C-alpha cells in the first residue's frame with residue numbers, strides 16, 4: 001500500500017476506500033470489463049467527505065476519475081493503474097420534492113430510474129429518458145449533458161438542472177443549488193459543470209426541474225418509403241401534435257430488420273420492406289385527447305401519402321413492444337462483434353447526402369460493411385452502428401475519419417449527446433474552433449490548476465505552472 005492509500009484508509013475507513021481485490025468485480029465503463037484498474041476506488045458518503053478526499057488527492061497531485069453508472073460510450077470514465085476512481089454510489093438519496101415549485105433535490109448517485117419513479121410517486125414527471133435508465137445516475141447524466149428520447153419537447157439535461165453543488169479539485173464546495181427558473185445574478189456557474197465530463201468538478205447534488213405528470217401516451221410506428229417523406233412527417237408532427245410531440249425516432253431499414261429478426265426477441269410490427277420506420281409519440285393528460293391528436297395527424301399524413309403502413313399502440317404493452325424495437329440496440333454487439341458506435345448531429349436536410357457519402361466511402365475502403373442507423377431525428381441526432389469483418393484494430397482511425405470529417409463542413413457535431421471522453425478527442429477540432437478549445441483549456445486550468453480531475457478526457461492535459 002502506498003502513502004496516499006494508507007492515509008485515505010486511515011481517514012475514511014476500508015468501506016469508503018476500496019483497493020486491490022475489492023476492485024475485481026467492477027469495470028471502468030460499459031465498454032471496459034472488470035477489473036477496475038486503479039490505485040483505489042473512493043466511495044464518499046457526504047459532500048464533506050468528497051471535499052476532503054479531493055483536498056488530499058490534490059495535495060498529492062493524484063489524478064481522480066469521477067464515475068457514475070459507467071454507461072458512457074466514449075471511455076470518459078477510463079482509468080489506469082495510476083488513477084483513483086471516485087463514485088457517489090453511496091450518495092443516492094432523493095432529498096426533497098417541492099410540488100409547488102416543481103423541483104426535486106437529489107444526490108448525484110441516484111439512478112435516472114429512481115428519479116423518474118420518485119417524481120411519478122409525487123404526481124410529477126422528470127422527462128429525461130434513455131435506455132440505460134436503470135444504471136445511469138444523475139452525476140453522469142449531468143457530466144455528459146445527456147439527451148435521449150424526449151429532447152424535442154423537453155430539451156437535454158442542461159434544461160432540466162436548475163441548480164447543483166460541485167466540489168472543485170482543491171476541495172472547495174461550490175453551492176449553486178438554485179431552485180428558481182429565473183436567476184440572472186451573474187454568471188450561470190452550474191452550466192460549466194453540465195457536459196464537462198467530470199473534468200471541472202465533482203457534482204454532488206442537484207436541483208432538477210419537474211413537469212406535470214403526463215399519464216396519457218399515443219404512440220405509432222409508421223413505415224415510410226423515402227427520406228423526404230420522413231422529413232415532411234416531422235414537420236407535420238411538430239405542427240399537428242401541437243407542442244405535445246415528445247419523441248420522433250427514426251429507424252433505417254437495416255436497424256429495423258436487426259431488432260425484429262431472430263435471434264432478436266421482437267417480431268416486426270410492420271412489414272420489413274420499407275426504407276424507414278418512424279416511431280412517433282405524444283404525451284399528455286387525457287388518453288382520448290392524445291389518441292385523437294395522433295389520429296388526426298395520421299389522417300393528414302395519409303392524405304399526403306407520407307407513409308405506407310402504420311400501427312398505433314392500443315395498450316401499454318403494445319406501446320412497450322414498439323419501443324423495444326427502437327431500444328434493442330444491444331443486438332448489434334450481440335450479433336456482430338466488435339461494433340463501432342457513432343453519435344453525431346447534423347442538419348436534417350444534409351443527412352441523406354451525408355449518409356450516402358460515408359456509406360460509399362466505407363464500402364469502398366472495407367468492402368462488405370454492415371451499417372445500422374437509428375436516432376433522435378427531430379434533434380438532428382443520428383446513431384450509427386458499424387461492423388466490417390475486414391476492419392482491423394489499426395483501421396479504426398480511418399473509419400472514424402470517414403464518419404467525422406464531413407461533419408465539419410456541415411456544421412455538425414462529432415458528438416450529439418455522448419460527449420468526447422477519450423474516444424473522440426482527436427476529432428474535437430472538427431466541431432469546435434481553436435479559440436473555443438483554448439477557452440475550455442483556460443477554464444480547466446482556472447478550476448483545476450493541478451489537472452487532477454479526469455485528466456486527458458476531452459483534450460490533452462493542460463500544462464500549468466504548478467506542474
Ligand SMILES: Cc1cc2nc3c(=O)[nH]c(=O)nc-3n(C[C@H](O)[C@H](O)[C@H](O)COP(=O)(O)OP(=O)(O)OC[C@H]3O[C@@H](n4cnc5c(N)ncnc54)[C@H](O)[C@@H]3O)c2cc1C
Pocket residue numbers: 029030065066067068069070071072073076077088108129130131132135136137138139140141142143144145146147148149196197198199201202203204329417418454
Ligand atoms: C444502451 C445505452 C443507451 C444509451 N442511450 C443514450 C441516449 O439515448 N442518450 C444519451 O444522452 N446517452 C445515452 N447513452 C449513454 C449514457 O447512458 C449517458 O452518457 C449517461 O449520461 C451516462 O451516465 P452514467 O451515470 O453512466 O455516467 P458515467 O458513464 O459513469 O460517466 C459519464 C461522465 O460523467 C462524469 N461523471 C460521472 N459522475 C459525475 C459526477 N458526480 N460529477 C461530475 N462528473 C461525473 C464521468 O467522469 C464521465 O465523464 C446510452 C448508453 C447505453 C449503454
